[in-house]
Amino acid sequence: MKTNRYLLSILVDDEPGVLSRIAGLFSGRGFNIDSLSVATTADPNVSRITMVTNCDAQIIEQIKKHLHKLINVITVNDLTEKKYVERQLALIKVHAKPEKRAEILRIVDIFRCKIVHIGHSHYIIEMSGNNEKHEAFISLLQPMGIVEIASTGSIALARENGK
Amino acid sequence: MKLTGAQILIKMIKSQGVDTIFGYPGGATIDIHDELARHPDLRHILVRHEQGAVHAADGYSRAHDCVGVALVTSGPGATNTVTGIASAHTDSIPMVVFTGQVPTALIGNDAFQEVDIVGITRPCTKHNYLVKDPNKLAATIQEAFHIARSGRPGPVLVDLPKDILQAQIEFEMPKETALRSYKPNYTPNKKQLAKAVTMLKEAKRPVIFAGGGVILSRASKELTSIAKLAKIPVTGSLMGLGAFPGSHSLWLGMLGMHGTFRANMSIGTSDLIIAAGVRFDDRVTGNVKKFAPNAKIIQIDIDPTSIHKNIPVQCPIVGDCKTALAGILDLMEKEDPKDLTIDRGPWLDQIAQWKHTTPLKYEQGPEVIKPQFVVEKLYEATEGKAIITTEVGQNQMWAAQFYHFDKPNHFITSGGLGVMGFGLPAAIGAKAACPDKMVVDIAGDGSIQMNIQELMTAIESKLDVKIVILNNRFLGMVRQWQEFFYDKAYASTNMENAPDFVLLAQAYGAKGFRCDDPAKVEQTLKLGLETPGTVIMEFLVEREESVYPMVPAGGAITEMLLV
Numbered sequence: 001m002k003t004n005r006y007l008l009s010i011l012v013d014d015e016p017g018v019l020s021r022i023a024g025l026f027s028g029r030g031f032n033i034d035s036l037s038v039a040t041t042a043d044p045n046v047s048r049i050t051m052v053t054n055c056d057a058q059i060i061e062q063i064k065k066h067l068h069k070l071i072n073v074i075t076v077n078d079l080t081e082k083k084y085v086e087r088q089l090a091l092i093k094v095h096a097k098p099e100k101r102a103e104i105l106r107i108v109d110i111f112r113c114k115i116v117h118i119g120h121s122h123y124i125i126e127m128s129g130n131n132e133k134h135e136a137f138i139s140l141l142q143p144m145g146i147v148e149i150a151s152t153g154s155i156a157l158a159r160e161n162g163k
Numbered sequence: 164m165k166l167t168g169a170q171i172l173i174k175m176i177k178s179q180g181v182d183t184i185f186g187y188p189g190g191a192t193i194d195i196h197d198e199l200a201r202h203p204d205l206r207h208i209l210v211r212h213e214q215g216a217v218h219a220a221d222g223y224s225r226a227h228d229c230v231g232v233a234l235v236t237s238g239p240g241a242t243n244t245v246t247g248i249a250s251a252h253t254d255s256i257p258m259v260v261f262t263g264q265v266p267t268a269l270i271g272n273d274a275f276q277e278v279d280i281v282g283i284t285r286p287c288t289k290h291n292y293l294v295k296d297p298n299k300l301a302a303t304i305q306e307a308f309h310i311a312r313s314g315r316p317g318p319v320l321v322d323l324p325k326d327i328l329q330a331q332i333e334f335e336m337p338k339e340t341a342l343r344s345y346k347p348n349y350t351p352n353k354k355q356l357a358k359a360v361t362m363l364k365e366a367k368r369p370v371i372f373a374g375g376g377v378i379l380s381r382a383s384k385e386l387t388s389i390a391k392l393a394k395i396p397v398t399g400s401l402m403g404l405g406a407f408p409g410s411h412s413l414w415l416g417m418l419g420m421h422g423t424f425r426a427n428m429s430i431g432t433s434d435l436i437i438a439a440g441v442r443f444d445d446r447v448t449g450n451v452k453k454f455a456p457n458a459k460i461i462q463i464d465i466d467p468t469s470i471h472k473n474i475p476v477q478c479p480i481v482g483d484c485k486t487a488l489a490g491i492l493d494l495m496e497k498e499d500p501k502d503l504t505i506d507r508g509p510w511l512d513q514i515a516q517w518k519h520t521t522p523l524k525y526e527q528g529p530e531v532i533k534p535q536f537v538v539e540k541l542y543e544a545t546e547g548k549a550i551i552t553t554e555v556g557q558n559q560m561w562a563a564q565f566y567h568f569d570k571p572n573h574f575i576t577s578g579g580l581g582v583m584g585f586g587l588p589a590a591i592g593a594k595a596a597c598p599d600k601m602v603v604d605i606a607g608d609g610s611i612q613m614n615i616q617e618l619m620t621a622i623e624s625k626l627d628v629k630i631v632i633l634n635n636r637f638l639g640m641v642r643q644w645q646e647f648f649y650d651k652a653y654a655s656t657n658m659e660n661a662p663d664f665v666l667l668a669q670a671y672g673a674k675g676f677r678c679d680d681p682a683k684v685e686q687t688l689k690l691g692l693e694t695p696g697t698v699i700m701e702f703l704v705e706r707e708e709s710v711y712p713m714v715p716a717g718g719a720i721t722e723m724l725l726v
Contacts, residue, residue: 017285058471069468
């Protein structure tokens with residue numbers, strides 16, 4: 001079956017063990033998590049989990065239903081087919097050989113990223129954007145020699161309320 | 164008024180209408196047992212192993228149609244409940260399990276008899292709690308019962324640290340439970356109900372497939388009325404036995420791996436399946452790609468995850484089985500009866516022919532007892548009115564095939580998880596729930612040994628259960644697979660080294676009878692059933708008898724191995 005990238009926005013009770021219930025659901029049923037971000041919302045009793053998963057249409061239906069079945073899950077919103085804003089934050093440490101520095105700066109500029117640290121042999125770049133921008137940026141930096149990356153999962157909000 | 168945590172626990176359990184709990188004490192729960200002794204109206208049945216407590220609560224729940232309750236201590240007491248909880252979870256049995264826990268200050272310190280039982284049971288409970296604040300104890304207990312019994316029922320575990328049980332707090336009865344994140348949908352979509360009736364009118368070869376959900380939602384009456392009104396034959400999953408009268412002419416017998424020939428063929432030939440309260444388990448479907456190739460499927464279930472999980476469904480109905488079936492029945496009653504039964508004659512003739520040519524069968528000769536014969540004679544001796552529990556394996560399948568259940572809540576078996584050692588404690592639980600009923604555990608010689616210690620519970624608590632052991636000195640179901648698929652290499656399945664079950668019964672203070680003569684089966688059953696107290700009836704049966712029909716794992720259910 002054809003797999004797609006799905007983006008789910010899940011509101012949960014902010015209680016101990018909730019993340020474990022969700023992680024356990026995925027591992028126990030053989031579902032796949034590509035990325036996961038969790039933080040509280042404007043309501044201190046509610047957390048938002050943004051999750052990216054790759055699967056087929058039948059499995060995403062099961063995932064959504066099983067998530068909803070968890071007692072601590074308040075809503076499951078599938079943003080995939082909706083209009084939404086998505087961001088990932090990444091810190092990328094890249095080799096900064098003298099002959100490559102100008103090119104790195106150019107790429108950073110074009111992608112509207114920031115250099116947040118300059119060392120003797122490397123830069124650390126902060127970038128934020130959606131998944132596609134993230135992937136494109138990484139692939140352009142690859143030839144410079146990426147030392148390491150720290151990246152958040154995707155976070156997202158629907159553009160319209162309740163849609 | 165100030166109460167201790169233990170007092171609040173008992174007050175809250177009673178407020179839920181519970182009058183019986185199954186338990187085993189330990190260091191972490193002494194306070195509860197100490198308090199329980201002052202509450203004669205809340206019966207505590209002392210089991211001999213915590214697994215037994217949970218299975219007994221399961222049996223109690225199913226026989227009495229209520230929430231079962233078990234109470235055990237921390238650490239090993241808690242881990243011993245896991246099998247029973249997992250079984251109740253798979254079979255959607257409403258249950259609340261209370262476990263003791265080390266004091267909150269010690270949690271995480273690897274204290275004596277400490278385990279993270281909430282972590283361990285997360286995947287096999289409907290929900291679970293660790294109570295860390297005595298002020299939340301009462302509301303949590305109320306919530307646990309609410310979750311256990313509502314929606315698709317299931318087990319809920321509440322972990323109770325010792326300091327919470329000892330804390331003294333001002334008690335206030337909690338407000339009615341209202342959870343913003345848990346609101347099961349009972350009411351089916353009316354359009355879907357109408358669509359189901361339209362599909363039914365167009366069908367020529369419909370079959371109703373009833374599961375445990377019909378029994379849990381008390382929908383047998385509605386299901387039976389629909390079947391009779393539109394002359395629709397009915398099959399059931401193991402969990403659905405008793406949802407439709409087993410002695411009715413429209414009853415096809417059980418479906419699946421050891422289903423009847425006519426049930427499996429009916430599903431294979433059907434053009435419309437009305438599935439109620441089932442989850443299309445692999446033991447029912449066989450190869451899903453070849454399951455019901457000609458049929459459209461209407462599926463009614465309160466749990467949306469059961470729908471489209473294994474089998475594509477053309478008319479999903481999410482809601483309570485009873486409400487949905489009542490809605491369908493209402494709509495059907497407005498139709499011309501003739502429109503509901505178009506071409507039913509040839510379909511019912513075909514089914515009758517399957518029943519005639521390929522019934523469930525065995526041949527009872529003069530020498531060796533056949534296990535099926537024992538079950539059939541038990542059915543006659545109890546007039547089909549006993550509550551039957553089973554262990555797991557051949558004994559379970561023969562019970563399902565040869566004891567015909569006319570009413571729900573009379574067949575109690577570990578259906579989904581398949582727990583050996585389930586039957587005896589479940590029978591004790593059922594007897595506690597229904598003291599006036601005959602309760603019989605149909606057991607194998609292997610599985611009865613898995614929770615045999617519960618004989619003492621039955622005797623101590625005067626819960627008279629009758630145990631029929633079909634002793635073939637094998638782990639019969641595994642042996643059967645070895646015979647069919649492993650060149651008869653009977654590795655690790657020989658059970659010839661077994662205790663003398665008659666002496667064993669006596670050692671516990673029960674009665675024991677043994678029978679090895681087909682001519683004396685009825686006599687032994689009569690004697691055993693009429694003898695007061697807990698009784699073991701051991702039947703030495705044909706060693707290498709197999710359960711037929713059998714659908715080899717992964718095969719289509721219409722491709723059966725027959726006798």
